Amino acid sequence: MDNLHNKYVWEVPVRVTHWVNFLAIVILSVTGVYIGSPKTLALNPSQFVMGWVRFIHFVTGYVFAVSVISRIYWAFVGNRYAEWREFLPVLTADGRRQMLEMFRYYTFIGKRVPHPVGHNALAGITYLLVFVLYLVMILTGFALYTEHAPQSFGHKALGWMFLLFSNQGMRLTHHMTMWFLLAFAIHHVYSAWLMDVKEKGRVISSIFSGYKPVSGKN
């Protein structure tokens, strides 16, 4: 078991988009909470506090959108650990077995620590959900953003969003989904820590370096 070698698992685009997403979500959440429930910080009307906060939110929104789309692109051209199949373990019998095994471990039913090289199967499907939440944030965010220019291309392109949501419902969804993402972040950091300790697979350092210790052939 102990002849481990380092295997290059997370390619550069995977790691870069991961950390861009992280930073973007932190910035978007902080600025978003201020947009949703601002405090009076300005002493005179010539200041531009809300203006800047919104500006930062929108610029970061663009960065986040580009990052998420790049990662989705990479799911089709990257290595097997970045591939879209990683996020759909339910499609294969093996994937379903791995999901069950991971579930048993998490719920204290099984003792065997699964040792996947890439994502564990349960994490894979969770990330699929997270990407759906990202897309919800991006679509509702840009739909709200285009409201300042109702005849613009963007507003026309996202007009269908206003058929799905009432105007207020869209804001509520954008706001509430932030909390879902924050709840995910708590779970995500914990699970990474847990697997780092239990699997001794250096999961946490892997998202910085890209390498994971792997046993077996090659």
Place this chain on the structure above:
Amino acid sequence: MGKGNDEDKAGSGERMLDMPAILEKRGISRRDFMKFCTAMSAALALPVTFAPRIARALEEVKRPTLVWLEFQDCAGNTEALLRASNPTVAELVLDVLSVDYHETIMAAAGHQAEEALAKVIKEQRGKYIAVVEGSIPLRDDGVYCCIGGRSAVDIAREVCGNAFATIAAGSCAAFGGIPAAAPNPTGAVGVKDAVPGATVINLPGCPLNPDNLTATVVHFLTFGRLPSADSLGRPLFAYGKRIHDACERRPHFDAGQYVEQWGDSAHRKGHCLYKMGCKGPETFHNCPTQRYNEKTSWPVGAGHGCVGCSEPMFWDTMTPFYKRLPTVPGFGIESTADKIGAGLAVATAAAFAAHGVVSAFRHDDKSRGGKEE
């Protein structure tokens, strides 16, 4: 109507107007008339150079007939029109138009009135303008609103279906408005939904701004067609911009100065009403520039947040009027997104902390690293 107008109303559909005579009779100077035309070109977001063209059009126009139908309404739009800012403006338009049928203000009543309406439909098919105020109930064959023994939907199909165009005046006629608010017991809808084939221009608002109605009519008289509209059928000259983007409190919004409580010092200083539930950022209407009642004021100008009355189903979708976001459905009255969200985050953290404690004391198999399959 056309108070003081001695022309015979009946069959006046094609008569030329003698505008100079009308003006003189009313004691309206040429100068005031041109002022009105300029105001109209401004309301229509046209360059001032259009004012003479509007003047010429109004002078040369053939009197179009207008019929005004009221269904499930409060007559607030009629009220707004009768109070139309500059009386000269209102009177002019009312004189230019031959209002052959208007339940609230016409002299005729009963069968006589219905005859007038039938006559318009028969003699001026496809030429007259219909204005509808109020929503149209569809449930139970439309029995919830009947006039002269006929249901509103029946009348609307006939009158609007044969009109050159229908102006849906106010939010009820445009989108169903307050009668259509959940649970909508009468199955109320706006004109476009009740008469799908009709050409409808929506002028929502609670009430509509009469200046926008006048401008729409003037546009029709000047150019012979309706003004271009957005995806909700509202003319762009009046509904093309957000309240928020023309609001006089906007500098306080961008600066970050907010009213926190009614009557607090920020409120007295005229700061932004965003936190008091102002729906200006999601409402399209020209209230900040056109204003109501002789351009005296408008809700936000008077210190009350916008309630979004010109947006579809505002009574359902823009509530609560005094809070920014709706409460989360299914979680009781006072559950805001933040309370639920914070609870969710705390619960997640607690669950994982507990999981972590159990995991720390657990003996797992001692393997390390990942395994290649």
